[in-house]
Amino acid sequence: MPTKTVKVDYIARVEGESSLKLKIRDGLVEDVRLSIFEPPRFFEALLRGRKFSEVLDIVARICGICPIAYQMSAVAAIENLLGIEVDGPIHALRRLLYCGEWIESHSLHIAMLHAPDFLGYPDAMAMARDHGDAVQRALALKKTGNALLRLLGGREIHPVNVRVGGFYRVPSRAEFEPIVEPLKQACDLAIQTLRWVATFPFPDCTRDYEFVALRHPDEYPMNRGRIVSSAGLDIAPAEYETEFLERQVPYSTALHSVLKQRGAYLVGPMARYALNRGRLPPDICALADEVGLEPVCRNPFRSILVRAVEVIFACGEALRLIENYKRPARPFEPAEPRAGVGYGCTEAPRGILYHRYRLDAEGTIEAASLVPPTSQNQGIIEEDVRQVAAASLDLPEDALQAACEQSIRNHDPCISCAAHFLTLHVDRT
Amino acid sequence: MARAVKRKPKLAVWKFASCDGCQLSLLDCEDELLPLAERIDIAYFPEASRRMLPGPYDLSLVEGSITTPHDAARILRVRRLSRRLVTIGACATAGGIQALRNFADIREFAAAVYPHPEYLKTLATSTAISAHVPVDFELRGCPVDKYQLLEVIKAFLTERKPMIPGHSVCVDCKRRGNVCVMVAHGTPCLGPVTHTGCGAICPSYDRGCYGCFGPVDDANTAAIAREFASLGMVRRDIGRVFQTFNAAAEAFRREAENHAD
Numbered sequence: 001m002p003t004k005t006v007k008v009d010y011i012a013r014v015e016g017e018s019s020l021k022l023k024i025r026d027g028l029v030e031d032v033r034l035s036i037f038e039p040p041r042f043f044e045a046l047l048r049g050r051k052f053s054e055v056l057d058i059v060a061r062i063c064g065i066c067p068i069a070y071q072m073s074a075v076a077a078i079e080n081l082l083g084i085e086v087d088g089p090i091h092a093l094r095r096l097l098y099c100g101e102w103i104e105s106h107s108l109h110i111a112m113l114h115a116p117d118f119l120g121y122p123d124a125m126a127m128a129r130d131h132g133d134a135v136q137r138a139l140a141l142k143k144t145g146n147a148l149l150r151l152l153g154g155r156e157i158h159p160v161n162v163r164v165g166g167f168y169r170v171p172s173r174a175e176f177e178p179i180v181e182p183l184k185q186a187c188d189l190a191i192q193t194l195r196w197v198a199t200f201p202f203p204d205c206t207r208d209y210e211f212v213a214l215r216h217p218d219e220y221p222m223n224r225g226r227i228v229s230s231a232g233l234d235i236a237p238a239e240y241e242t243e244f245l246e247r248q249v250p251y252s253t254a255l256h257s258v259l260k261q262r263g264a265y266l267v268g269p270m271a272r273y274a275l276n277r278g279r280l281p282p283d284i285c286a287l288a289d290e291v292g293l294e295p296v297c298r299n300p301f302r303s304i305l306v307r308a309v310e311v312i313f314a315c316g317e318a319l320r321l322i323e324n325y326k327r328p329a330r331p332f333e334p335a336e337p338r339a340g341v342g343y344g345c346t347e348a349p350r351g352i353l354y355h356r357y358r359l360d361a362e363g364t365i366e367a368a369s370l371v372p373p374t375s376q377n378q379g380i381i382e383e384d385v386r387q388v389a390a391a392s393l394d395l396p397e398d399a400l401q402a403a404c405e406q407s408i409r410n411h412d413p414c415i416s417c418a419a420h421f422l423t424l425h426v427d428r429t
Numbered sequence: 430m431a432r433a434v435k436r437k438p439k440l441a442v443w444k445f446a447s448c449d450g451c452q453l454s455l456l457d458c459e460d461e462l463l464p465l466a467e468r469i470d471i472a473y474f475p476e477a478s479r480r481m482l483p484g485p486y487d488l489s490l491v492e493g494s495i496t497t498p499h500d501a502a503r504i505l506r507v508r509r510l511s512r513r514l515v516t517i518g519a520c521a522t523a524g525g526i527q528a529l530r531n532f533a534d535i536r537e538f539a540a541a542v543y544p545h546p547e548y549l550k551t552l553a554t555s556t557a558i559s560a561h562v563p564v565d566f567e568l569r570g571c572p573v574d575k576y577q578l579l580e581v582i583k584a585f586l587t588e589r590k591p592m593i594p595g596h597s598v599c600v601d602c603k604r605r606g607n608v609c610v611m612v613a614h615g616t617p618c619l620g621p622v623t624h625t626g627c628g629a630i631c632p633s634y635d636r637g638c639y640g641c642f643g644p645v646d647d648a649n650t651a652a653i654a655r656e657f658a659s660l661g662m663v664r665r666d667i668g669r670v671f672q673t674f675n676a677a678a679e680a681f682r683r684e685a686e687n688h689a690d
Contacts, residue, residue, distance in 0.1 A: 015449050015476060039446040039496045040551055041527040045538040050669065057639060061526050061674065064450020064572060108456060112477060123478030125466040135463070143459040154630035156457060157450040157572040158641070161634045169635040248545045255543070331635075405479075 013113040013123070015065050016415020020404060022389055029393075032386045033249075034378055034408070038415050047368040052078050052337065052359055053164060059355075059370070060158045063414060065108070068101040068149070069348030071162045072223055073355040073370075078164050080237075081342025081359060082335050089328040090166045091223065092321045097152050097162070098222040098347070099318040103145030103186070104156065105349035106269075106307040106314075109412045110197060111138030114304050117406040118200035134196050137189045141311060144186040147179055148318060166332030176322045183322070186315040191287060194308035198291035202301045203403070205388065209298065209380060210262060211271035214347050220279040220313060221272065223346050228275055230296075231262060237345035240354050246371060257376040264379030267351025268411060269306040270297055284313050300384055300410040307412075337363025348373050350412050374413045381411050438487040438586050441473035443507050445493025445500050446527055446555060450572040451518035452476055452492050457575050465579075469586060484510030488585045490578075491564075494520040494555045496527060501552070501561060508562035513585050516558045517578060519571035519674045523643055526571075528555040528677035532685075555677070566591060570626050571641035571674035577626055594625055597645045598638050601629035610637055617657045619670065622648035622680070643675035650684035664688050 023031040060067035121127040128135040153159020216225035351373030472482040489511035539546035584591035598620035618637030668688030
């Protein structure tokens with residue numbers, strides 16, 4: 001067989017720098033490697049020696065797209081260690097912050113990173129010339145998510161207001177007034193966005209994922225819950241490391257995470273939705289049914305529908321939280337340092353984000369371990385690319401490449417988190 | 430006589446070691462992005478587009494710091510391709526949070542995070558872009574402010590000086606009518622020595638400024654450190670205040686060193 005090599009030096013529209021290597025021999029996909037050569041920044045090392053009160057500002061800098069997720073998992077872990085239980089309005093405000101980040105991050109991915117794949121444009125700017133209304137709707141949604149982050153956090157990227165035990169300052173009810181009307185409009189825009197993405201052409205693809213997400217008795221999961229899976233896993237965040245393992249491979253600066261018993265697994269919107277659809281309000285389930293989104297979606301190309309459903313949910317949930325909000329008597333519970341280990345796991349837009357910290361008696365970090373969603377999804381992304389490539393080998397080179405790129409973007413990888421750079425090398429022998 | 434059609438200026442956005450937050454600021458310009466894309470050619474911006482046009486570029490925005498041998502070589506090529514080069518954010522202008530490695534043992538850092546540190550190719554330091562190539566303008570912040578970013582882009586594309594003020598955060602705080610958190614509540618605050626740009630967010634949320642825009646010119650860090658000590662902070666805690674997102678910026682680096690154990 002002749003040897004053929006296709007190389008793309010940068011896969012676009014993902015957060016960060018990574019490359020993909022595809023080896024094809026005798027018409028079969030022999031090897032798939034998602035390499036992340038984002039320069040390592042050593043957060044787990046540089047956190048050591050910092051006070052627990054400094055952690056939230058530092059870990060936010062792991063990711064400009066999901067800083068809230070880092071702050072939420074870190075604060076959950078540290079409060080777990082210090083024996084602080086937040087509930088009532090503080091819990092509601094944290095959930096509200098997460099609604100802002102889900103709206104902002106999902107809207108960015110739906111319209112600016114993912115939709116151009118389905119409609120055949122290089123980017124949202126070009127797509128806007130033909131689909132101006134749809135892009136404008138998504139931008140308006142994104143703006144509303146960001147406005148919520150700014151209100152609660154001071155700014156949309158690396159917000160400053162969360163602290164161990166609560167917030168530095170809690171808003172009055174009146175401060176929410178200006179955001180209520182935009183959120184009501186956002187609910188409509190989000191429904192229109194779901195109906196728009198439902199018209200996209202979806203390639204046939206069925207994958208047998210083990211889904212992993214948080215589950216909580218009363219809430220569609222964001223800040224709390226047990227870690228559950230479609231194969232029956234059901235553990236507290238503190239048990240994460242007994243079930244999951246991080247591995248390093250020579251071709252990547254990101255660590256790969258696997259289930260010790262069963263290997264690769266999927267986190268993120270598809271997993272959350274499959275495991276928690278029962279926690280969604282009935283009107284949102286009805287919208288999912290209306291556009292034909294199955295209760296358990298196993299086609300990764302259709303993840304864009306799940307994200308759109310979650311945006312609708314987050315807009316409505318934000319309104320509900322604001323309506324029920326009562327300003328707490330004090331913005332935070334005092335936090336006294338103690339030695340020990342704390343565990344936190346929350347639902348970043350891209351899936352569960354696990355943090356563990358060990359503190360000494362003065363509250364200084366002795367050790368930190370962080371497992372971002374993209375590290376957890378790398379194995380699945382490689383398997384997806386393998387399956388999609390195998391089904392696309394007859395396509396012309398540029399179409400094969402586009403299909404592989406799209407199957408990576410299906411999972412909205414966040415490479416800065418996982419360590420960054422997507423380059424596609426196809427080796428045909 | 431037919432006038433020559435003016436070519437749209439070409440913009441490129443580059444990423445080095447960073448969190449992506451500063452380039453995301455451009456995508457966060459929800460009202461301005463599409464009009465901007467009409468006026469300029471977004472020729473290279475991989476986070477936003479598969480379309481990647483070759484250089485040269487009229488303006489390059491560079492995010493992130495230099496932390497690997499590969500990136501040290503890549504920035505030289507980016508400079509050659511760029512008529513103007515503007516660095517955006519604390520990583521690009523001062524090395525970022527990852528510059529904390531400059532004060533530690535990189536081998537120990539790598540071994541603390543990776544089971545096989547030998548797979549990594551990394552430098553012992555994280556350095557600002559200006560340590561490697563000439564830079565036409567530095568925009569501060571962790572992250573940058575998106576309105577300042579728009580101002581810088583507009584200024585460079587119209588060949589004028591960006592109107593980015595250089596006073597301290599204190600001035601913004603007074604403008605917002607904030608009560609001084611340090612004077613009124615005894616909360617340590619880096620506002621007096623920190624470059625403007627954020628809009629004095631932290632004091633507006635009842636906490637002290639933590640210096641994410643880096644030191645203002647002629648920052649009197651020794652005076653603020655004495656003030657912190659009089660508020661009861663111990664030496665080691667004072668040192669760490671200067672060791673965050675602009676730890677390698679000269680004034681902050683020196684003050685942290687003065688408070689080393």
